Each structure stands twice: as C-alpha cells, then as structure tokens.
Amino acid sequence: MRYNNFLYEYPLLDSGLRRAFIYMKGELKGDRVAMGKDAIEELYNSLYYGRIKDDRLELALVEAAYLLDRDKIAVEHDGKKLSFRDLFIAASQLQEYFELKYIVYRDLRERGYYVQPGVTDFRVYPRGGKPGVSASQYFVHVVTERKPLPLRQIMSSLRAALNVRREMVLAIVDEESDITYYGVKLQRMKGSMPPMEVEVKPGAATLMADRVIVWDECLSRQLHEQGFYGNMLDEKRLQISLVEAAYLMSKHGMEILDSKTNERLTRESFIAEACKIDPAFEGKLKVYEDLREKGLVAKTGFKFGSHFRAYERIESVKKIPHSLYLVDFIDRGHEFILPDLSRSVRLANSVRKEMVFAYEEKGIQYFSVGRIKL
Amino acid sequence: MRYNNFLYEYPLLDSGLRRAFIYMKGELKGDRVAMGKDAIEELYNSLYYGRIKDDRLELALVEAAYLLDRDKIAVEHDGKKLSFRDLFIAASQLQEYFELKYIVYRDLRERGYYVQPGVTDFRVYPRGGKPGVSASQYFVHVVTERKPLPLRQIMSSLRAALNVRREMVLAIVDEESDITYYGVKLQRMKGSMPPMEVEVKPGAATLMADRVIVWDECLSRQLHEQGFYGNMLDEKRLQISLVEAAYLMSKHGMEILDSKTNERLTRESFIAEACKIDPAFEGKLKVYEDLREKGLVAKTGFKFGSHFRAYERIESVKKIPHSLYLVDFIDRGHEFILPDLSRSVRLANSVRKEMVFAYEEKGIQYFSVGRIKL
Numbered sequence: 001m002r003y004n005n006f007l008y009e010y011p012l013l014d015s016g017l018r019r020a021f022i023y024m025k026g027e028l029k030g031d032r033v034a035m036g037k038d039a040i041e042e043l044y045n046s047l048y049y050g051r052i053k054d055d056r057l058e059l060a061l062v063e064a065a066y067l068l069d070r071d072k073i074a075v076e077h078d079g080k081k082l083s084f085r086d087l088f089i090a091a092s093q094l095q096e097y098f099e100l101k102y103i104v105y106r107d108l109r110e111r112g113y114y115v116q117p118g119v120t121d122f123r124v125y126p127r128g129g130k131p132g133v134s135a136s137q138y139f140v141h142v143v144t145e146r147k148p149l150p151l152r153q154i155m156s157s158l159r160a161a162l163n164v165r166r167e168m169v170l171a172i173v174d175e176e177s178d179i180t181y182y183g184v185k186l187q188r189m190k191g192s193m194p195p196m197e198v199e200v201k202p203g204a205a206t207l208m209a210d211r212v213i214v215w216d217e218c219l220s221r222q223l224h225e226q227g228f229y230g231n232m233l234d235e236k237r238l239q240i241s242l243v244e245a246a247y248l249m250s251k252h253g254m255e256i257l258d259s260k261t262n263e264r265l266t267r268e269s270f271i272a273e274a275c276k277i278d279p280a281f282e283g284k285l286k287v288y289e290d291l292r293e294k295g296l297v298a299k300t301g302f303k304f305g306s307h308f309r310a311y312e313r314i315e316s317v318k319k320i321p322h323s324l325y326l327v328d329f330i331d332r333g334h335e336f337i338l339p340d341l342s343r344s345v346r347l348a349n350s351v352r353k354e355m356v357f358a359y360e361e362k363g364i365q366y367f368s369v370g371r372i373k374l
Numbered sequence: 375m376r377y378n379n380f381l382y383e384y385p386l387l388d389s390g391l392r393r394a395f396i397y398m399k400g401e402l403k404g405d406r407v408a409m410g411k412d413a414i415e416e417l418y419n420s421l422y423y424g425r426i427k428d429d430r431l432e433l434a435l436v437e438a439a440y441l442l443d444r445d446k447i448a449v450e451h452d453g454k455k456l457s458f459r460d461l462f463i464a465a466s467q468l469q470e471y472f473e474l475k476y477i478v479y480r481d482l483r484e485r486g487y488y489v490q491p492g493v494t495d496f497r498v499y500p501r502g503g504k505p506g507v508s509a510s511q512y513f514v515h516v517v518t519e520r521k522p523l524p525l526r527q528i529m530s531s532l533r534a535a536l537n538v539r540r541e542m543v544l545a546i547v548d549e550e551s552d553i554t555y556y557g558v559k560l561q562r563m564k565g566s567m568p569p570m571e572v573e574v575k576p577g578a579a580t581l582m583a584d585r586v587i588v589w590d591e592c593l594s595r596q597l598h599e600q601g602f603y604g605n606m607l608d609e610k611r612l613q614i615s616l617v618e619a620a621y622l623m624s625k626h627g628m629e630i631l632d633s634k635t636n637e638r639l640t641r642e643s644f645i646a647e648a649c650k651i652d653p654a655f656e657g658k659l660k661v662y663e664d665l666r667e668k669g670l671v672a673k674t675g676f677k678f679g680s681h682f683r684a685y686e687r688i689e690s691v692k693k694i695p696h697s698l699y700l701v702d703f704i705d706r707g708h709e710f711i712l713p714d715l716s717r718s719v720r721l722a723n724s725v726r727k728e729m730v731f732a733y734e735e736k737g738i739q740y741f742s743v744g745r746i747k748l
Contacts, residue, residue, distance in 0.1 A: 069608055085580075085589050089633050092582045099582050099613075106608065145676050146584055146652060174676035175615035176605045177585065206459075208466045208473050210520055211551065215459050231550045234443055234480065239473075241549035259463050278520060302519050302548035305717020343679020347717055350724040 023074040026059065028082065031094045033064035033075055043067070048114045048131045060117040061091040061098060062105040097144060104142045104171045107179055111374060115140075121157075124169075124374075138374075140169045140181075145342070148335035151359060158184055158367065169372065172338055181374050182345065187356050187366040189325070191296030191312040196227050198252040205245065206257045207265060210277045212245040214238040223248070228297045228314045241300060242274040242281060243288040251292075280307075283329040283360070290364040291327070301326050304347055306355075327356045327366075334359070345369050397448040400438060402456065405468045407438035407449055417441070422488045422505045434491040435465040435472060436479040471518060474547045478516045481553055485748060489514075495531075498543075498748075512748075514543045514555075519716070522709035525733060532558050532741065543746065546712055555748050556719060561730050561740040563699070565670030565686040570601050572626040579619065580631045581639060584651045586619040588612040597622070602671045602688045615674060616648040616655060617662040625666075654681075657703040657734070664738040665701070675700050678721055680729075701730045701740075708733070719743050 026033040039057040043049040050059040067073045075082045092098040114125040123136040139161045161168040170182040205214045214220045220238035223229040230240030248254040274281045291298040298308040309323040348355035354368045400407040413431040417423040424433040441447045449456045466472040488499040497510035513535045535542040544556040579588040588594045594612035597603040604614030622628040648655045665672040672682040683697040722729035728742045
C-alpha cells in the first residue's frame with residue numbers, strides 16, 4: 001500500500017522501483033540467458049547489461065547471475081525456475097572458472113564500472129564512460145592463482161590490448177576470493193650513463209669459484225667508481241660478478257685468469273665455466289649486456305629475490321640513487337607461478353620499484369607487472 | 375726517522391705502531407698458517423686471532439689473509455714470500471668457498487666483533503665480549519646465494535647452536551659480495567581464539583572447481599563472523615578455501631556436495647579432489663589444522679606469495695588486526711633456493727611480519743628466518 005501511494009505521487013520513479021518487484025523473465029539457453037524485448041530498454045539502454053541479438057537481449061552467465069542475485073530478473077530452464085544456487089552451479093558447469101569470473105564481474109560492477117563480458121576477458125569502461133559513448137579502457141583477464149600462466153599467453157593478450165589501445169589487466173583471484181588487479185605494460189628501458197674508456201692490463205683479474213677478483217688497484221677503482229662495477233673487496237681490490245666480468249671481457253677486452261691454472265680464459269671458456277656455476281647465466285648475461293648498452297647500470301637484485309636491480313644513472317658511488325627497476329630474465333617458455341609473481345610484484349612495490357620481466361625475442365623485450373587500483 | 379723520534383717520545387705506542395713495519399712471519403702449512411711463539415702475545419692474547427697449538431700460534435686461512443692484507447704478518451710457503459694475491463688464490467684452492475668466508479670474516483672483524491673460525495662456522499662474540507672471558511653469542515654459517523640450502527642442514531645447524539645456547543646466523547653472500555645476515559630461530563606458535571560451536575545442516579556447501587561455497591545465510595555469517603572462515607561471496611553466501619572446508623568437515627562435520635553430481639563428498643574423496651587441484655594440499659592442510667588447534671587463525675597468504683598469513687586472535691571481522699606471521703609449509707626434503715628465501719624474508723619484513731616455515735616431524739615444527747643487524 002505504502003509503495004502504491006508512493007508510486008502514485010512520484011510516477012517517474014515507477015520503473016526503477018518496480019524492477020525490484022516485477023521480474024523480467026529469461027531462459028537459460030546454452031551458455032547464455034535469453035531475455036525478452038522489454039529487457040533491452042530496462043537492462044541494456046541504461047545499464048549496459050547484455051548484448052542485442054535478433055531484437056532480443058542476451059545475457060552472459062555472469063550478468064544473469066548478478067542480476068538474479070539482485071532480484072532484477074528471473075531465470076528459467078526447461079520450464080523450471082532457477083534459484084541463484086541452481087544457476088550458479090549450472091553456470092559453473094557451462095563455463096570454466098565461472099566462479100572466478102563472477103567474483104571479478106561483481107567486484108567491478110559494485111565499484112561502478114560498466115563491464116562487457118567477452119570470450120576471454122571483460123571489457124571495462126573508464127569511470128564516467130559507457131558502452132556506445134566512449135571506448136573501453138581495460139581488457140581484464142580473470143586468472144586463478146592456482147594455474148601457471150605462460151609468458152606466451154600474457155604476450156598475446158598484451159598485443160591484442162595494445163593493438164586497439166587498451167590497457168591489459170590481470171585479475172587474480174586468490175583462495176579466499178580476494179582479487180588483485182595487475183596492470184601489464186611494455187616497458188621501455190633507457191638510461192643515461194656516459195660511455196667509459198678502460199685501459200686493461202694483462203692478468204688483471206682472476207676467476208675464483210663463483211666470482212672474479214680484480215687485483216690492480218687503479219683498474220679496480222676506475223671500474224668501481226666510473227662504471228659502478230662490482231664491490232670493493234677491500235681498499236685495493238674489486239670483486240665483480242660473473243655477468244660483469246663477461247661484459248668487461250667483450251666490451252673492454254679484460255683478461256681473466258683461471259685461479260687453478262693461472263692461464264688466460266677465452267670468452268667461450270669463461271662463459272662455459274659461468275654456466276656451470278649459474279644455469280641461468282646466458283640469459284642473464286644477455287639482459288645485462290642489453291641494459292648496459294641502453295645506458296643503464298644493472299647490479300645484482302639478490303636482496304630483492306630478482307636477477308637485477310637497475311639504475312638509470314649513477315653519478316657517484318658515494319651517492320647511489322634509488323634504483324627504479326627490478327629485472328628478471330625469463331625464458332620464452334616461462335610459465336608464471338602466480339603466488340611467486342604476486343610476491344615479486346608486492347616486494348618491488350614495497351621498495352618503490354617497477355617489477356620488469358625480460359625475455360629474448362628479436363633482441364630483449366621488457367614488460368612490467370604492477371598492482372593497480374581500479 | 376720521523377717514526378723513530380715519535381717512538382722515542384711515546385714509547386708506550388711502540389708495539390702498536392711497530393706492528394705495521396715489523397712483520398711476524400708465518401708459514402703456510404696445509405690449510406693453516408703456523409706462526410712463531412711471538413705471535414701469541416701480539417695476535418692472540420690481546421686481539422684473539424688464531425689458536426694455540428703446541429706452544430705456537432696457528433692461524434686459519436681467513437685470519438692469515440686478513441692479517442696479511444693489513445700488513446700485520448708475512449706468509450711464506452716453500453721459502454717463498456706470498457703476496458696477498460698468492461695467498462688468496464692458494465687459500466681458495468685449499469678451502470671451499472674461501473672467498474665468501476673471507477668476505478664475511480672481514481666484515482665481522484671490521485664491525486669490531488671477535489670471531490673464531492671453526493670447521494663449518496664462525497663463532498662470534500657479543501659486542502664487548504671476548505674469547506676466554508665471555509661465551510660466544512652467534513654461530514655464523516657462510517653460504518653462497520647460488521647453492522640450494524637443504525632444510526636438513528638448517529635444522530642440524532640450528533640444533534647444534536641451540537644445544538649450547540647460541541644463536542644461529544646465516545651469512546648469505548650475493549654475487550657482488552654484499553652480505554645479508556639472517557637469524558634462524560625456533561618459532562612457538564600460539565593464538566587465543568576461543569573455541570566455536572557450529573550447527574551444520576545437510577547440504578550446506580558445494581565444491582565448485584577450486585573453492586567451496588556455503589549457501590546457507592546463517593551458517594555463512596556465523597562461520598565468517600565468529601570463526602573468520604572464508605570471505606563473503608555476496609551478502610548471503612560465503613566462499614571458503616579448500617583447507618578451510620576440509621577442516622570444517624572434520625572439526626564440525628560440515629557436509630560438502632559435489633557440484634557435478636550433487637552428492638555428498640566423503641572427507642577422503644574431498645581431500646583426493648583437493649590434491650588434484652593443489653598438489654601441496656595435504657601439507658598445507660596439516661599446517662592449517664595445527665594452527666587452528668593452537669588457537670590461531672590462518673588465512674591465505676597469496677598476496678604475500680606464501681601459503682598463510684596467521685593471526686593470534688581476531689575479535690571482529692570489522693576490525694581485522696595486523697597478522698604477525700607468514701607461514702609456508704615445506705617438505706622435509708625441501709631445499710631453499712636462496713634468492714627466493716631472500717625475497718620471502720624481505721617481503722615479510724616489509725609488512726612487519728615474521729617469515730615462518732613449517733614442516734612435519736613428530737607433529738608440525740616451526741622456525742622463523744629474519745634479517746638481523748649485526
């Protein structure tokens with residue numbers, strides 16, 4: 001009674017309120033819910049649910065479940081009315097990771113975004129934007145924390161998004177249905193270290209177990225202070241890492257002796273030795289060389305659990321600036337274990353760095369993964 | 375001349391200064407450097423270098439290299455005087471990871487600690503303490519970031535340290551010879567969550583792909599608000615994780631249906647299903663059960679890249695306190711990859727939590743690894 005009076009007095013509010021009480025009916029058909037014509041006006045034109053097909057409105061399963069939960073529609077199947085539980089269970093059998101998609105869809109809608117479910121992703125419109133009026137901003141891919149995510153798949157999604165100028169987002173749903181949104185971006189690496197002249201003397205350095213020691217005091221100081229190679233072992237001698245040593249061999253012709261034989265190592269034998277010590281050596285070296293050639297200084301990222309931390313420029317070893325990037329080399333066949341990815345990105349964020357992954361494909365390619373607030 | 379005058383005027387400074395100019399000679403014998411009797415007074419009695427053997431002083435290789443670098447001793451071998459470089463290379467062939475041990479030894483000495491090299495570790499005396507007067511405080515184990523570190527080895531070192539009331543420290547030397555010191559400690563886990571009564575109805579929950587949904591609104595609210603299980607899927611339904619579901623099955627007799635057949639799952643079939651989804655499930659479940667039985671609340675640690683975060687007590691879901699621990703289950707045969715360990719500990723520290731590892735041995739055992747400042 002109260003409502004009727006209310007509607008009488010405020011006839012314009014009619015449709016909005018009535019929606020809560022007068023269901024629109026739909027029918028579960030395959031992995032869609034087919035609605036009637038009336039739904040176009042009610043659900044599509046103003047709220048952007050579903051897609052129009054043959055003059056009728058068709059809802060994706062996540063849309064139907066969301067609207068059913070909010071008592072906006074009723075869904076039938078074979079003449080039987082489905083409860084939310086019925087539809088949810090049916091949908092989870094029709095669509096892989098339906099539960100996850102539902103959790104993400106609901107989260108985005110509740111935050112006020114317009115979302116269009118596609119085959120592999122959600123198209124999400126920017127705040128204030130809507131379908132038909134503005135372009136979508138994000139392609140959101142829903143992934144479970146349990147399934148390894150191949151680099152290949154990330155790259156093809158990223159290319160698809162970039163081709164139409166969208167941002168790629170990974171929505172990772174954890175065990176307790178908390179969602180973390182990660183933005184994936186191509187990363188351009190560019191530093192501004194000036195080139196350096198090095199005069200190397202024969203027998204300047206020795207490979208000792210898993211590191212190289214530069215014995216000459218002058219050379220040690222120059223490499224450390226101008227090129228920011230290695231760390232001083234003491235006041236006179238420099239200790240450099242295997243990648244640094246290999247780079248100095250090819251770039252500046254540095255000679256490295258074998259500590260066992262005291263003989264000069266060729267670049268090939270040095271690399272073979274280094275690969276025995278560190279199975280990821282070759283990939284790491286390629287990334288290291290590429291970063292140095294791009295004018296950055298790469299140093300070990302051990303304390304952050306990654307291969308390198310990288311600086312755009314170091315003016316003086318006495319005043320080392322903040323490094324902007326953590327860089328991990330990955331193989332082209334790499335599959336991300338998502339809890340590990342989560343940890344890397346979280347750690348990088350906690351020290352105000354970008355988490356960057358590097359892989360080899362026509363040179364070295366870089367992309368960053370960072371948490372984003374939607 | 376100048377120095378002679380100086381010494382004449384200040385005869386008490388004599389021995390300290392002269393040490394820089396009058397070498398004590400030692401002889402490299404096996405993996406020791408044998409010094410003369412005079413070294414006992416000069417090096418052992420006041421500075422605690424070396425060990426007395428048959429009335430003479432014997433130096434470990436790291437000690438000899440350190441003293442040689444500081445021009446305090448000369449070292450000969452087969453009648454030939456060794457340079458620092460000669461001794462360093464010789465030592466690295468006599469002792470595995472000599473370079474690393476040298477780097478750590480030097481660091482500790484330069485920080486003013488008295489250090490006694492042992493077979494597998496350094497005994498380090500507390501600030502202000504010294505050998506013969508006070509007991510050592512730390513057993514420092516030097517490890518390279520490149521070599522996997524078996525749990526077994528950590529445990530036997532920890533037991534050896536605890537048996538004589540010492541603290542176990544890992545000194546991890548990275549590629550560029552930066553050292554990170556980690557303290558390893560047994561961890562006692564104890565929470566204060568009150569026990570909870572749950573009345574479960576048949577068919578209350580369904581296993582959907584990799585998570586469980588509780589449909590009943592009352593039960594959902596109780597589990598979430600009193601027991602802090604799961605996360606609300608929406609206002610009425612609760613989503614719980616696989617370990618939570620398995621625990622509720624055995625602790626409170628909760629029934630879980632299979633979404634495909636709508637039939638009740640036995641605990642065994644549920645666990646078999648869960649193991650297919652998550653290969654680490656059984657171990658994680660044991661840790662989860664143990665934490666719950668100890669009065670803690672464990673929730674997923676996905677965002678931190680670990681298995682669980684654990685709370686000592688949660689009073690209200692509206693006001694979730696800070697969780698004190700990140701807990702990872704590891705197998706007894708686990709080998710730590712040190713960059714990963716470094717990342718876990720660093721991340722835990724950055725969010726002010728203890729990084730705790732749990733393994734099964736007569737129940738569940740816990741130990742924590744944390745960065746320490748020496």
